[in-house]
Each structure stands twice: as structure tokens, then as C-alpha cells.
Amino acid sequence: MDLENQRRVKELTEKYGAENIVVVLGGAEAEAAGLAAETVTAGDPTFAGPLAGVQLGLAVYHIFELKEQVDAEIYEEQISMMEMVLDVPAINAEVGNMRDSHSKYGK
Amino acid sequence: MFPVIKGAAYALFHTPNILLDHGTTQTVERAKNPNSDYLKALPEHLRSFADCVDYAPNQAYIGNILPKSLEQVAKPWYENSRKGANRFGTRGEIMPEDEFYGVMKLVDSFDLVLIEEKFAIEVKELLAKHPAFAGANLSKLDKTSDEATIARQVEAHVAEPLRLGNRLVGCVRQAHDSDESLSAHIIFENISAMASAVVSVRNLFLKAGLDPRAVDYIIECSEEACGDMNQRGGGNFAKAIGEVVGCVNATGSDTRGFCAAPAHAMVTAAALVKAGVYKNVVVVAGGATAKLGMNGKDHAKKNLPILEDIMGGFAIWVSENDGINPIIRTDVVGRHTIGSGSSPQSVMQAIVTDPLDRNNIKLTEVDLFAVEMQNPEVTVPAGAGDVPLANYKMIAALGVKRGDIERADLNSFVEKHGMPGFAPTQGHVPSGVPVIGLAREAMMKGEIKRAMIIGKGSLFLARMTNLFDGVSFVMEANPGTTKQATGGIDEGEVRKLIAEAMRALAESLSDAK
Incomplete structure (x- = not known):
């Protein structure tokens, strides 16, 4: 996860409280999405950004996991094409694993 | 009449020492953690020039193999190279670092590049034998500096080193003592961009038979900015490049748009030729030192060679319709507009x-x-x-959503209308343009009729807008359009017929007198 996004997640969490934050990912690869999920729960695994060593434990989901929560028309317009292109089960499994292992909220 | 693409040349530059000193992944790491394990391990992961030349994707970039043939090469490609490949290709070349340093000296107009005497003799010999530099003025390589002077400037941090392993062979000096836009680092970056562009244009002249004096306009579309502190991106790379390669009748300008810049530049070039403003326009870009070793940490961690040890460049000749070369359909241009929306779907649709x-x-x-x-x-x-695979799948998925393609045919569409990725990760370099050369040749041979060249750019990286960008245009085999505009009769023939009729009329009038 890039350093700027880490900074924004950290600031928003400090402002609103970890229990009130949900991070929605749009990563195109299971590994990259998993790393982002790990970053906002267990801390930056690369130890490069503001979340290095910071265990926020946030609720984190990939947008594919939230299909049922999204207006069907908007999902169709914004996401359905990528759903055809990407490895959805692998992405969902990776983000789900990170959430189960490190999230304090939203399980 | 639609403009045509008369030639396209491509060049790669194997620059492992520049990677160590100038790639941003390395410079940031060195500033933060100079003793990091990554920096210590990095040299072991660098490739030799021979390995870089043999590497199949690089051979595809310079035209010696078709990208499609990469499907037959066992993975990982870096372990299955065909040894002894040619550094020169049908559409360009792969240049080693020593020759590249020599070109950096050749393009320098302000005595900012210093080179050591013995190295200068070696590199002059190499460039004198280089086919794309035949007849070039190499006298700048006679102006040399002693090693102590070079070392002193590097140690005083007023110059960036030119190294070949442990050997210091030159340096690039700062052009101002307090202007950050003219620091040694920025000057190094800009001279590298210019030198790699010059090699690309020289290859275009050589491969396409373009006379530098016939060039009217140059559009440079790399990702760097040259200027000073009062106009940081003032420019103009295009004219500077043109001066070095002898385009005495040309002027030019720089076009920017992150990775989409080459597609923007091609559309602009096509429009200028179609409108009759210029006859011959060259679109050119050199490489980016910053991106060398960009993903090096992941490559080293996974025990891969550092594959981003190359800068890229290209040069494309857009000209008036000759009835032979593939046309640019200026009426089939795609653009992601400000109001298009940013979802992948809306981007691909636009x-x-x-x-x-x-x-x-x-x-x-x-x-x-x-x-x-x-x-x-x-x-x-x-x-x-x-x-590339994700992009091809997106195009196919869009086709499925529109009903153009059956869901079951998604993968076969990708297979039939796409190819494996083969270009270096230099931002603007991989964005559509590497295919222009091979598409042009396939059209000339009658193998394909139509290709769409797509450039996409991540404008949000500059923090000025959250918008994405993308531009596309269509290339088509030339239907012999010199006869098309006048309904099947050659324009020259029409002129001749009118002239003959006028002459006959004049003669009949004078006879009547």
C-alpha cells in the first residue's frame, strides 16, 4: 500500500476511531490486495510507511466481497466488467484470511 | 487523405550502473537506510549485457522476434534465453552502458558531461563503428578530463558519477549551484532522456531511410521535465534532440501526459500532417532513469535478476499519404474525457x-x-x-457485456487479438507504441488490416487531479488512398487533365484570333 494512502488511513482512524472505519479495497491481484489488508490490520509488512508497526485492526473488505451491499445497478456499471476479468475467489480468500487473522472489527 | 506511418524504431539501453545510482527505489533506500540488505544484495542480481541482449522480451522489443512467439518460450523467460542473440534488431538496437555514456557526452551542449581520457578513446572507437552513428560528428569525445578532476567533482557532490563497475569514467555536473531544477541529478536524468531519444531517432533514420533534413516537426513525449527554477518544465527536449541529429529544417515541442503521452503525441502528429501544416513529423521519447530497478526489491526478494536494468526509447515517422504505408484513421480516435468517469468500464468504453x-x-x-x-x-x-493480459481481458469483457462476444469466447478473443507483454516498465514506453512497428510491417505484408493503439495515463500521480487519462487511435492497411479522395482517379492525373483542357482552350482561343 502506498505511503500516502497509509497516511490517510492512519489520520482518518485517529480522527474517527478504529471502530468506525471500514477500508474497501479495489486491488486487482490477490497478493497485492492481501498486502493492503495486512497493512491496515497488522501494520505495514514492508516497514516503509506510516503504518509500520501500527496495528490498527480495521475492518477491511475487497469490493468484490461487498457485492450484496452495493446497489445492483451501480455494481453492474462500475464493477461487473472487472469481475469477469479478475480472479475473484483468490482475491476474496486472501483478503478474508487477513481479516480473520488481524482485524479487531467487522469480522 | 489520412496520414501514414512510414517507420518506427525502438531502442533499449542496458544501464545497471545508472540503476544503482539513479533509480528512485535505490536512491530512496540509500537515503533512508544506506546499510539495507536490499542495497547489499542488489549487485548480485544485476545482469550482464549479454544476458540482457539474449532476454527474449528485449529481442521482441527491437524486432528480432515477434511478441507472439514469447508464448513458445518456457517460463521464466530469463532462464530460457536463446544465447548469442543480436544486439541489433530489424527495428532498433540494445545499447550497452559504455556506448550510452559516450552518447550522453555527444548530446551535451553545456560542457556538463565530463569523460575520462582513456574511456573517451575506447568509446569513440565503439561509436565510430556503430551503424546508426555512421557519419556522425564524434569530436566532442576528444574533449576529455582527467580522473582526479572527475573524482573531485563527484566527492564534492556537485556532479553525479558515470561508473562502469568500480571504474569512474566520467560525471555529469550540476548546471547551477542553487537551482534544484539544474542540479546534477536532474541534469543527469534529462541528458539520459535526451541521449536515449537521440539513439532512437538515429535508428529511425537508419531503418526507415528518413533524411534528417526532411523532418519538419518533432514531438517529444517522454516523462521528464527540462527547465530551470523559473519554468521547471519549460522544455524543449524535441528541438534539442533535433539539433543533435541534424534536423536543421525542423522545430518541435514536448507533449506530456504520463504514460498516455505517446498516444497524444501520435494523434497530434497525425493531425498536423492531415491538416497540411507539416509533411514529416517525428514522435520520439527517450527513457527514464528514475524507473530503473523500480521493482528491484521484489525481484531481489524472489531471487530474480533485476529485470528493470534497461531504459527504453522509440521514434516514429508520421508522413503524408503515399498510398503504401499504413494510415492513421484520424476519424477513429478514442479519448477518455473529463466527464467519462473513472471506473475501468467507463475508461475502456471511452x-x-x-x-x-x-x-x-x-x-x-x-x-x-x-x-x-x-x-x-x-x-x-x-x-x-x-x-497487458488484464487489459485484453477488459476489452473482451466489455465485448461480452455489449453482446459483441460470447462469454465462452472471452479467452479466445484475448488469444486472437492480443499478445504477451514485452516492453520495459518505463511508463510511457510500453503504452501502445511498441506495437506500432510490428503492426505496420504486418499491414505492409497484408497479414492484418487494422490495429488499435491505446495509451493510458495515471494523472493522479502528479496530485493535480484525480482523473485518469487515455487516448487511442486506429491504424489501417493503406487502401491506396491517393486514388480515393477524387473518386478513383489519381489527383495528379486530374491536374494533368485540367491543364491539358486549359491548354486546348487557350490554343483554340488563339486559333480563333
Whole structure:
């Protein structure tokens, strides 16, 4: 996860409280999405950004996991094409694993 | 009449020492953690020039093999190179670092590049034998400096080193003592961009038989900015490049747009030729030192060679319709507009299907799509996925949503209308343009009729807008358009007929007198 996004997640969490934050990912690869999920729960695994060593434990989901929560028309317009292109089960499994292992909220 | 593409040349530059000193992944790491394990391990992962030349995707970039043939090369490609490959290709070359340093000296107009005497003699000999530098004035290489002077400047941090392993062979000096836009680092970056562009243009002259004096206009579309503190991106690379390669009758300008810049530049070049403003326009870009070793940490961690040890460059000649070379359909141009929306769907629709729909061309009637052609062996280990494959699948998925393609045919569409990625991850370099050369040749041979070249850019990286960008255009085999504009009769023939009629009229009038 890039350093700027880490900074924004950290600031928003400090402002609103970890229990009130949900991070929605749009990563195109299971590994990259998993790393982002790990970053906002267990801390930056690369130890490069503001979340290095910071265990926020946030609720984190990939947008594919939230299909049922999204207006069907908007999902169709914004996401359905990528759903055809990407490895959805692998992405969902990776983000789900990170959430189960490190999230304090939203399980 | 539509303008044509008369030639395209491509060059790679194997620059492992520049990677160590100037790639941003390395410079940031060195500033933060100079003793890091990555920096210590890095030299062991660097490739030799021979390995870089043999590497199949690099051979595809310079035209010696077709990208499609990469499907037959066992993976990982870096372990299955065909040894003894040629550094010169049908569409360009792969240049070693020593020759590249020599070119950096040749393009320098302000005595900012210093080179050591013995090295200068060696590199002058090399460039004197280089086919793309035949007849070039190499006298700047006679102006040399002693090693102590060079070392002193580097140690005083007023110059960036030119190294070949442990050997210091030169340096690039700062051009001002307090202007950050003219620091040694920026000057190094800009002279590298210019030198790699010059080699690309020289290859275009050589391969396409273009006379530098025939060039009217140059559009440079790399990702660097040259200027000073009062106009940081003032420019103008294009004219500076043109001066070095002898385009005495040309002027030019720089076009920017992140990775989409080359597609913007091509559309602009085509428009200028179609409007009759200029006859011959060259679109050119050199490489980016910053991106060398960009994903090096992932490559080293996964025990891969550092595959981003090359800068890229290209040069494309856009000219008046000759009835032979492939045309640029200036009426089939796609653009992601400010109001297009940013979801992948709306982006692909704006760039790919909207322009085709406006011209009643079906998705399946485009033989070849040129998307972002990044080499997947570089991006997959870094977690960025197979970029071209994802783009091809997006085009196919859009086709499925529109009903152009059956869901079951998604993969076969990708197979038929796409190709594996083969271009270096230099931002602007992989974005559509690497395919222009091979598409042009395939059209000349009658193998394909139509290709769509797509450039996409991440404008949000500059923090000025959250918008994405994308531009596309269509290339087509030339239907012999010199006869088309006048309904099947050659324009010259029409002129001749009118002239004859006028002469006959004049004669009949004078006879009547």
C-alpha cells in the first residue's frame, strides 16, 4: 500500500476511531490486495510507511466481497466488467484470511 | 487523405550502473537506510549485457522476434534465453552502458558531461563503428578530463558519477549551484532522456531511410521535465534532440501526459500532417532513469535478476499519404474525457468501444489491440499482475457485456487479438507504441488490416487531479488512398487533365484570333 494512502488511513482512524472505519479495497491481484489488508490490520509488512508497526485492526473488505451491499445497478456499471476479468475467489480468500487473522472489527 | 506511418524504431539501453545510482527505489533506500540488505544484495542480481541482449522480451522489443512467439518460450523467460542473440534488431538496437555514456557526452551542449581520457578513446572507437552513428560528428569525445578532476567533482557532490563497475569514467555536473531544477541529478536524468531519444531517432533514420533534413516537426513525449527554477518544465527536449541529429529544417515541442503521452503525441502528429501544416513529423521519447530497478526489491526478494536494468526509447515517422504505408484513421480516435468517469468500464468504453461505434467498426474487426505492453515477468512478482493480459481481458469483457462476444469466447478473443507483454516498465514506453512497428510491417505484408493503439495515463500521480487519462487511435492497411479522395482517379492525373483542357482552350482561343 502506498505511503500516502497509509497516511490517510492512519489520520482518518485517529480522527474517527478504529471502530468506525471500514477500508474497501479495489486491488486487482490477490497478493497485492492481501498486502493492503495486512497493512491496515497488522501494520505495514514492508516497514516503509506510516503504518509500520501500527496495528490498527480495521475492518477491511475487497469490493468484490461487498457485492450484496452495493446497489445492483451501480455494481453492474462500475464493477461487473472487472469481475469477469479478475480472479475473484483468490482475491476474496486472501483478503478474508487477513481479516480473520488481524482485524479487531467487522469480522 | 489520412496520414501514414512510414517507420518506427525502438531502442533499449542496458544501464545497471545508472540503476544503482539513479533509480528512485535505490536512491530512496540509500537515503533512508544506506546499510539495507536490499542495497547489499542488489549487485548480485544485476545482469550482464549479454544476458540482457539474449532476454527474449528485449529481442521482441527491437524486432528480432515477434511478441507472439514469447508464448513458445518456457517460463521464466530469463532462464530460457536463446544465447548469442543480436544486439541489433530489424527495428532498433540494445545499447550497452559504455556506448550510452559516450552518447550522453555527444548530446551535451553545456560542457556538463565530463569523460575520462582513456574511456573517451575506447568509446569513440565503439561509436565510430556503430551503424546508426555512421557519419556522425564524434569530436566532442576528444574533449576529455582527467580522473582526479572527475573524482573531485563527484566527492564534492556537485556532479553525479558515470561508473562502469568500480571504474569512474566520467560525471555529469550540476548546471547551477542553487537551482534544484539544474542540479546534477536532474541534469543527469534529462541528458539520459535526451541521449536515449537521440539513439532512437538515429535508428529511425537508419531503418526507415528518413533524411534528417526532411523532418519538419518533432514531438517529444517522454516523462521528464527540462527547465530551470523559473519554468521547471519549460522544455524543449524535441528541438534539442533535433539539433543533435541534424534536423536543421525542423522545430518541435514536448507533449506530456504520463504514460498516455505517446498516444497524444501520435494523434497530434497525425493531425498536423492531415491538416497540411507539416509533411514529416517525428514522435520520439527517450527513457527514464528514475524507473530503473523500480521493482528491484521484489525481484531481489524472489531471487530474480533485476529485470528493470534497461531504459527504453522509440521514434516514429508520421508522413503524408503515399498510398503504401499504413494510415492513421484520424476519424477513429478514442479519448477518455473529463466527464467519462473513472471506473475501468467507463475508461475502456471511452477509449476502445466509443470510437469504434462512432465509425461502425466492430470490436472483432480490429485484428490487433496494442495496450500497455509491460513485460509480465517484471510486474507479476511485484504484485502488479500481468498488465497487458488484464487489459485484453477488459476489452473482451466489455465485448461480452455489449453482446459483441460470447462469454465462452472471452479467452479466445484475448488469444486472437492480443499478445504477451514485452516492453520495459518505463511508463510511457510500453503504452501502445511498441506495437506500432510490428503492426505496420504486418499491414505492409497484408497479414492484418487494422490495429488499435491505446495509451493510458495515471494523472493522479502528479496530485493535480484525480482523473485518469487515455487516448487511442486506429491504424489501417493503406487502401491506396491517393486514388480515393477524387473518386478513383489519381489527383495528379486530374491536374494533368485540367491543364491539358486549359491548354486546348487557350490554343483554340488563339486559333480563333
